[in-house]
Amino acid sequence: MARAAVPGGLSARRAWRDATLVERRPETDSAVTLxxxxxxxxxxxxxxxxxxxxTAPDGYTATRSYSVSAPEHGxxxxxxxxxxxxxxxSTFLADGLAVGDAVRLRGPVGGWFVWRPGQxxxxxxxxGGSGIVPLMAMLRARVAGSPPFRLVxxxxxxxxxxxxxxxxxxxxxxxxxxxxxxTRRAPEGAARPAxxxxxxxxxxxxxxxxxxxxxxxxxxxxxxxxxxxxxxVGLGHAADRIRTERFxxxxx
Amino acid sequence: xxxxxxxxxxxxxxRDERLPxxxxxxxxxxxxxxxxxxxxxxxxxxxxxxxxxxxRHTWSWPELMxxxxxxxxxxxxxxxxxxxxxxxxxxxxxxxxxxxxxxAADFALVHSYGGYTTNLPLEDLLDGQALLAFAYDGDDxxxxxxxxxxxxxxxxxxxxSAKWVRGIELLLADSPGFWEQLGYHxxxxxxxxxxxxxx
Numbered sequence: 001m002a003r004a005a006v007p008g009g010l011s012a013r014r015a016w017r018d019a020t021l022v023e024r025r026p027e028t029d030s031a032v033t034l035x036x037x038x039x040x041x042x043x044x045x046x047x048x049x050x051x052x053x054x055t056a057p058d059g060y061t062a063t064r065s066y067s068v069s070a071p072e073h074g075x076x077x078x079x080x081x082x083x084x085x086x087x088x089x090s091t092f093l094a095d096g097l098a099v100g101d102a103v104r105l106r107g108p109v110g111g112w113f114v115w116r117p118g119q120x121x122x123x124x125x126x127x128g129g130s131g132i133v134p135l136m137a138m139l140r141a142r143v144a145g146s147p148p149f150r151l152v153x154x155x156x157x158x159x160x161x162x163x164x165x166x167x168x169x170x171x172x173x174x175x176x177x178x179x180x181x182x183t184r185r186a187p188e189g190a191a192r193p194a195x196x197x198x199x200x201x202x203x204x205x206x207x208x209x210x211x212x213x214x215x216x217x218x219x220x221x222x223x224x225x226x227x228x229x230x231x232x233v234g235l236g237h238a239a240d241r242i243r244t245e246r247f248x249x250x251x252x
Numbered sequence: 253x254x255x256x257x258x259x260x261x262x263x264x265x266x267r268d269e270r271l272p273x274x275x276x277x278x279x280x281x282x283x284x285x286x287x288x289x290x291x292x293x294x295x296x297x298x299x300x301x302x303x304x305x306x307x308r309h310t311w312s313w314p315e316l317m318x319x320x321x322x323x324x325x326x327x328x329x330x331x332x333x334x335x336x337x338x339x340x341x342x343x344x345x346x347x348x349x350x351x352x353x354x355x356a357a358d359f360a361l362v363h364s365y366g367g368y369t370t371n372l373p374l375e376d377l378l379d380g381q382a383l384l385a386f387a388y389d390g391d392d393x394x395x396x397x398x399x400x401x402x403x404x405x406x407x408x409x410x411x412x413s414a415k416w417v418r419g420i421e422l423l424l425a426d427s428p429g430f431w432e433q434l435g436y437h438x439x440x441x442x443x444x445x446x447x448x449x450x451x
């Protein structure tokens with residue numbers, strides 16, 4: 001396997017930098033997007049994550065990893081934080097950090113769960129809950145002429161959909177298909193009744209038969225990723241074309 | 253000391269001395285893998301050890317089960333910052349597996365079903381520091397946690413404890429594994445916070 005080319009030299013990527021909050025955007029009742037200005041940011045690829053470190057007055061620190069939700073854009077780094085019940089870091093970031101406040105941030109991290117603009121072949125994205133975040137960075141990095149993308153996004157109920165309006169707009173563009181899967185409660189009149197992800201949800205409507213097989217990116221809680229990856233293997237996707245990223249039950 | 257994050261207090265301290273720097277405690281057992289869980293059954297399972305001069309040793313599942321096993325209780329530390337204390341594992345010591353292997357190698361590249369690899373100095377697999385584990389908490393090791401058998405090297409970050417182990421390549425020179433090629437540390441000592449290359 002070749003060494004993966006990722007932005008930033010090693011020393012640049014492991015340096016802790018000041019990251020100042022410039023904007024906060026509520027996404028759902030429990031998720032919020034933070035736009036940070038990071039001095040000297042070396043850039044990143046869609047799918048990569050960063051480490052965020054908080055320091056208390058007595059020197060105690062807490063560090064967690066968060067996926068970046070938008071493609072590279074100068075010194076701007078966007079994170080979407082899902083509040084974890086009782087989460088030491090996520091609740092502070094979601095509720096305590098004010099515009100103008102700073103945290104420490106380093107990265108980018110991870111050269112495996114990435115989509116490189118220009119990478120050949122179609123893409124199948126499978127998201128469970130806040131697992132949409134790194135996949136959204138990939139969708140947002142698409143340009144005219146990019147290969148076809150398909151997103152299957154599993155949520156418990158309609159109010160849990162992050163990036164709802166933007167996903168609707170993206171779904172209206174060429175070569176992108178967005179399918180929502182509701183596991184507990186579907187919207188009124190939905191063709192698909194509520195229920196957990198099944199193999200049929202992962203079949204593409206347009207069909208990639210005869211063309212290149214897609215690269216699959218699966219992100220979500222452990223149980224979801226295990227089950228979705230098994231479904232994909234069962235549908236004939238080669239295991240080495242399925243890339244997974246998991247948020248543990250106690251995860252970030 | 254780092255600059256203070258305005259308004260951040262954090263959890264009450266009472267910090268456990270068994271927790272390496274930058275780690276937090278979890279009671280769950282999170283799963284981290286790069287791809288799908290490979291299906292591996294006991295019938296077709298085989299472990300190989302290959303030395304630098306091409307000699308190859310293999311064990312079937314019944315042969316592994318016939319070796320003396322031991323139970324250990326250890327703390328494990330994941331590079332994604334969770335630690336889990338007092339986890340109980342049962343398996344065969346690498347000292348037992350490698351007892352009759354003649355080698356001058358200094359490094360090991362561990363291979364897994366599914367294609368995953370990770371590299372370690374051979375000495376970190378010896379002297380009671382590493383187990384080929386097939387049971388966790390009294391039960392067969394579940395597939396998502398690396399069953400039928402995984403490496404357990406608890407003094408290093410947990411990605412070194414490769415799941416679904418199928419072979420150990422003994423090498424004269426270090427050769428980076430899967431995550432190590434992607435920027436993670438070659439050694440991975442949690443007490444020195446060796447998370448990424450250069451740490």
